[in-house]
Amino acid sequence: MADTGPQVPRLFGGPSGWISVAVPLVLFIWFLQFIPAIAAGETLRWSIEWVPSLDVAISFWLDGLSLTFALLITGIGALVTLYSAQYLGTQPQYPRFILFLMAFMIGMLGLVLADNLLALFVFWEVTTISSYLLIGYLADEAKSRRSALQALLVTGTGGLAFLAGIVLIGFAAGSFELSEIRDVELRDHPWIVAISILFLAGAFTKSAQFPFHFWLPNAMAAPTPVSAYLHSATMVKAGIYLMARMNPTLGGTDLWFWSLTIAGGFTAVFASILAMRQSDIKQVLAYTTLMALGTLTLFIGAGTSAAIKGAMLFLIVHSLYKAALFLMIGIVDHRTGSREAEVLSGLSRKMPLTALAAVLAALSMAGIPPLIGFIGKEFLYKAALSMPTAQLWITGTAFAASALMFAVGGIVALRPFFGKLGDTPKAPREGPIAMLVGPLILAGLGLALGVNSDWAETLVRPATAAVYGSPVAVDLYLYKEVNAALILSLVTFATGIVLYLGHRRLRARLASIESWNPIHFDRGWDRFLDGFAAFAKWQAQKLQHGVLRRYIFVIFAFLGVTAAYAMWLRDAWQVQFDFTGVAFRDWAVLIFITAGAFVTATANSRMTAVAALGVVGIGVALIFIMFGAPDVAITQLLVETLVVVLVALAMLKLPYLNPKKIAEIRGWDALVAILVGTTSAIVLLASMAEPLDRRLTDYFELTSWPEAYGRNVVNVILVDFRALDTFGEIAVVMIAALGAFVLLRGTPKGEEK
Amino acid sequence: MESLIAIMVGVLVATSVYLMMARNVLRFIFGLVLLSNAANLTIFAAGGLTPETPPLIAEGADTVVGAANALPQALVLTAIVIGFGLFAFALALVYRTYQNLGTLNADEMRIAEPRFESETKAEETSK
Numbered sequence: 001m002a003d004t005g006p007q008v009p010r011l012f013g014g015p016s017g018w019i020s021v022a023v024p025l026v027l028f029i030w031f032l033q034f035i036p037a038i039a040a041g042e043t044l045r046w047s048i049e050w051v052p053s054l055d056v057a058i059s060f061w062l063d064g065l066s067l068t069f070a071l072l073i074t075g076i077g078a079l080v081t082l083y084s085a086q087y088l089g090t091q092p093q094y095p096r097f098i099l100f101l102m103a104f105m106i107g108m109l110g111l112v113l114a115d116n117l118l119a120l121f122v123f124w125e126v127t128t129i130s131s132y133l134l135i136g137y138l139a140d141e142a143k144s145r146r147s148a149l150q151a152l153l154v155t156g157t158g159g160l161a162f163l164a165g166i167v168l169i170g171f172a173a174g175s176f177e178l179s180e181i182r183d184v185e186l187r188d189h190p191w192i193v194a195i196s197i198l199f200l201a202g203a204f205t206k207s208a209q210f211p212f213h214f215w216l217p218n219a220m221a222a223p224t225p226v227s228a229y230l231h232s233a234t235m236v237k238a239g240i241y242l243m244a245r246m247n248p249t250l251g252g253t254d255l256w257f258w259s260l261t262i263a264g265g266f267t268a269v270f271a272s273i274l275a276m277r278q279s280d281i282k283q284v285l286a287y288t289t290l291m292a293l294g295t296l297t298l299f300i301g302a303g304t305s306a307a308i309k310g311a312m313l314f315l316i317v318h319s320l321y322k323a324a325l326f327l328m329i330g331i332v333d334h335r336t337g338s339r340e341a342e343v344l345s346g347l348s349r350k351m352p353l354t355a356l357a358a359v360l361a362a363l364s365m366a367g368i369p370p371l372i373g374f375i376g377k378e379f380l381y382k383a384a385l386s387m388p389t390a391q392l393w394i395t396g397t398a399f400a401a402s403a404l405m406f407a408v409g410g411i412v413a414l415r416p417f418f419g420k421l422g423d424t425p426k427a428p429r430e431g432p433i434a435m436l437v438g439p440l441i442l443a444g445l446g447l448a449l450g451v452n453s454d455w456a457e458t459l460v461r462p463a464t465a466a467v468y469g470s471p472v473a474v475d476l477y478l479y480k481e482v483n484a485a486l487i488l489s490l491v492t493f494a495t496g497i498v499l500y501l502g503h504r505r506l507r508a509r510l511a512s513i514e515s516w517n518p519i520h521f522d523r524g525w526d527r528f529l530d531g532f533a534a535f536a537k538w539q540a541q542k543l544q545h546g547v548l549r550r551y552i553f554v555i556f557a558f559l560g561v562t563a564a565y566a567m568w569l570r571d572a573w574q575v576q577f578d579f580t581g582v583a584f585r586d587w588a589v590l591i592f593i594t595a596g597a598f599v600t601a602t603a604n605s606r607m608t609a610v611a612a613l614g615v616v617g618i619g620v621a622l623i624f625i626m627f628g629a630p631d632v633a634i635t636q637l638l639v640e641t642l643v644v645v646l647v648a649l650a651m652l653k654l655p656y657l658n659p660k661k662i663a664e665i666r667g668w669d670a671l672v673a674i675l676v677g678t679t680s681a682i683v684l685l686a687s688m689a690e691p692l693d694r695r696l697t698d699y700f701e702l703t704s705w706p707e708a709y710g711r712n713v714v715n716v717i718l719v720d721f722r723a724l725d726t727f728g729e730i731a732v733v734m735i736a737a738l739g740a741f742v743l744l745r746g747t748p749k750g751e752e753k
Numbered sequence: 754m755e756s757l758i759a760i761m762v763g764v765l766v767a768t769s770v771y772l773m774m775a776r777n778v779l780r781f782i783f784g785l786v787l788l789s790n791a792a793n794l795t796i797f798a799a800g801g802l803t804p805e806t807p808p809l810i811a812e813g814a815d816t817v818v819g820a821a822n823a824l825p826q827a828l829v830l831t832a833i834v835i836g837f838g839l840f841a842f843a844l845a846l847v848y849r850t851y852q853n854l855g856t857l858n859a860d861e862m863r864i865a866e867p868r869f870e871s872e873t874k875a876e877e878t879s880k
Contacts, residue, residue: 544866545866546863546865546866546867546868547859547860548859548860548862549774549775549776549859549860552773552774553774556770556773556774576756577756577759577760578755578756579756579757581754582754582756582757586754586757587757589757589761590757590760590761593761593764593765594760594761594764597764597765597768597769597787598764598768600768600772600783600787601768601771601772601783606779609780609783610783613783613786613787616765616787616790617786617790619761620790620793620794623758623761623794623797624797624829627797627802627803627821628803628806628807628808628820628821629797629807629821629826629829630807631807631826631830632797632826632829632830632833635830635833635834636793636833639833639834639836639837642837643786643837643840646840646841646844647782647844650844650847650848651779653848653851653852654779654847654848654851654857655851655857657777657779657780658777661776661777662775662780666771666774669770669771669774670771672770672774673766673767673768673770673771673774674767676766676767676770677763677764677765677766677767677768677770678763678767680762680763680766680791680795681759681760681762681763681766682759682763684758684759684762684763684795684798684799685755685756685759687799688755688759688798688799688801688802689755692800692801692822694801694822696824697822697823697824700823700824701808701810701816701817701820701823702815702816704810704816705810705814705815705816706815711809711810711811711812712808712809712810713808713809713810713817713820713823714807714808714823714826714827714830717823717824717827718827718830718831722827725831726831729831729834729835732835732838733834733835733837733838735838736838736839736841736842737838737841739842739845740841740842740844740845743842743845743846743848743849744845744848744849746849746852
């Protein structure tokens with residue numbers, strides 16, 4: 001390890017490096033043991049209680065689909081972490097990076113193994129958040145932060161839609177367990193459209209289907225191992241996993257068929273064309289990933305057994321070659337300081353092993369025999385040609401994307417490595433062995449599986465059965481006979497060669513089209529965010545305006561309107577005003593109180609207002625006296641006196657009222673005041689019309705003397721029966737007094753700002 | 754008589770709500786006092802309006818018959834005192850606010866939620 005730079009080389013990045021390689025490797029080997037059982041058609045289930053009160057369990061389920069994903073995640077994971085130990089191992093942030101990467105790996109594994117949809121969602125969000133942290137790994141670069149946030153917001157929003165879909169399907173099917181939902185027929189359920197749309201919103205954002213594709217190329221701001229792992233082989237395939245997983249339940253409807261085939265086909269072709277446009281090879285690969293995701297979506301949507309078979313095979317094929325290519329460009333970047341297709345050339349002499357990996361992976365991508373990529377493409381073509389509906393669309397988009405992939409294979413593997421040696425920022429050297437292991441193994445697997453296609457069958461067969469919903473015969477082979485698919489492949493090669501030869505002119509042409517094109521998703525995203533922030537600011541200004549009076553207005557208006565509405569709903573407006581038996585002195589009290597209240601509200605002198613306030617208080621005391629409550633009346637009189645005295649004292653230091661402001665009648669305020677006043681009067685009248693429940697009073701009257709030895713029932717209630725309330729009341733008064741004391745004492749000089 | 758009390762409560766609530774929405778916080782306090790009066794009256798009336806016999810047990814008797822409902826009276830007593838505590842604290846707060854801010858106009862008390870720039874500009878141009 002002589003070439004790890006000037007820093008002291010830590011072998012495999014120290015303990016973080018060792019552990020991060022060992023964990024996925026052990027898991028990979030552990031998962032390998034399940035292959036025979038799963039290939040024989042078994043499924044394994046394991047469950048523990050999580051929130052028993054809500055009937056939520058953490059349950060895991062291993063079938064062909066989840067095993068395929070688990071092997072890809074752990075296998076590629078082990079190679080990527082080994083690569084990272086070399087690539088980033090000397091950096092101080094490396095342990096943090098490994099933490100994020102491990103969190104992601106656990107999330108991803110949980111996602112594909114979870115049987116409970118709620119548990120699946122939690123893992124889904126773990127991948128979203130860890131992906132955010134990984135894309136933003138170079139946190140001191142604004143571009144990195146923006147890309148990370150964009151990915152988080154796009155996939156996070158989709159995730160929320162997905163959660164809503166989970167809740168709906170949980171209620172529709174009566175279970176959150178995927179293994180149980182599969183057995184429920186939901187296609188005629190009234191919610192099926194909503195469920196499908198919400199699930200697809202989650203899947204399309206996660207797997208970057210058009211029109212949510214723009215975040216994925218930006219996510220390439222992450223270090224290369226992250227791009228290789230998350231944004232080609234695993235995370236973006238979570239959406240594909242979800243669609244594949246739900247295919248037996250949600251598939252087969254027109255909505256499902258057309259949204260997947262149209263979005264998938266369009267994304268595949270659109271992304272392949274954009275891949276031709278790029279000159280940064282990492283960006284080229286990013287767009288080819290979009291193409292692969294589009295193709296997978298297209299064929300899962302197509303839904304025939306042949307299409308699912310093709311999709312599952314292509315899933316494995318793509319993960320192998322794409323991870324290899326990403327890791328390869330990382331080595332090239334590391335050793336030459338450039339990723340530009342125009343700069344790199346003739347590197348095979350200096351970097352033979354890197355070139356070998358690149359060529360093998362690119363051959364698989366281009367679909368050339370005898371690599372597994374060829375078989376993958378053949379089976380996709382066969383499936384497309386045998387489609388009962390939309391045959392032309394599916395075949396056409398698959399053909400266009402494959403031809404463009406052929407050309408892209410040339411751009412990433414031929415141009416940089418063959419021809420005259422280019423002038424790169426750093427003198428090219430072969431990469432270190434720890435970084436070469438990954439791409440070589442992955443690219444070599446592409447060849448090995450192509451030659452021994454039986455090996456791939458053991459995974460593709462159970463995976464297809466899991467996605468299709470019933471067992472499907474899978475027989476993979478390189479060549480059997482000359483058929484339409486093979487002829488289409490030959491046409492693909494011819495078209496691909498033409499495209500590759502003209503790719504530089506094509507790129508220039510695409511660039512000029514791009515400059516003319518008015519639609520920019522990426523810039524549109526910025527505008528959307530700006531608009532969203534402006535909207536948030538606008539509504540905050542409207543709602544949080546900081547004007548006390550308007551807050552109070554809203555509270556009272558809400559109270560008045562809702563109370564009036566509730567009364568109207570129950571038809572309780574029919575109250576009778578009954579003035580029989582009302583004596584003159586009663587009317588006098590009414591006038592007393594009413595006049596006092598109005599004067600308080602309209603007086604433009606403080607003294608008048610305070611005096612009127614006193615009048616109201618005395619009026620209320622009179623009512624207490626009239627209805628047998630002398631104790632209450634005495635207290636009321638004392639308190640009213642105190643109120644007047646205190647206000648009068650305070651007024652010595654307070655300014656006069658502004659008569660002009662009081663004369664202004666605030667129309668809306670008056671309206672709300674009348675509404676609240678009327679409603680309270682009617683509510684009171686309605687409640688007084690109900691028969692009185694005297695049980696408590698009877699109890700107090702009966703026990704007051706025999707048990708509490710008090711003849712004044714009110715006092716006994718206060719100091720005995722409800723003594724704790726009285727204690728609370730005293731505490732309130734104490735606290736108010738302390739608060740007032742602190743306020744009036746003021747801030748000592750010097751502390752004042 | 755119930756109708757009469759209901760009207761009084763309605764009037765008290767309406768005037769207090771109107772006062773509480775005033776700019777001047779001293780008038781807000783007046784509204785607060787009126788509102789607590791209205792609340793006390795409501796509790797009292799909701800317990801049933803009975804003739805003027807107070808709930809007192811005569812010497813020698815074990816219980817009282819036909820007296821006013823004791824329960825709402827006890828509740829109102831508590832409410833009056835708590836209402837007074839609230840009033841006293843609010844008044845001290847108003848007093849202190851005036852000392853510190855030099856105004857009783859609630860619209861000008863904007864320390865916790867300062868004005869937005871656009872708002873300030875609009876006000877300046879309108880002046």
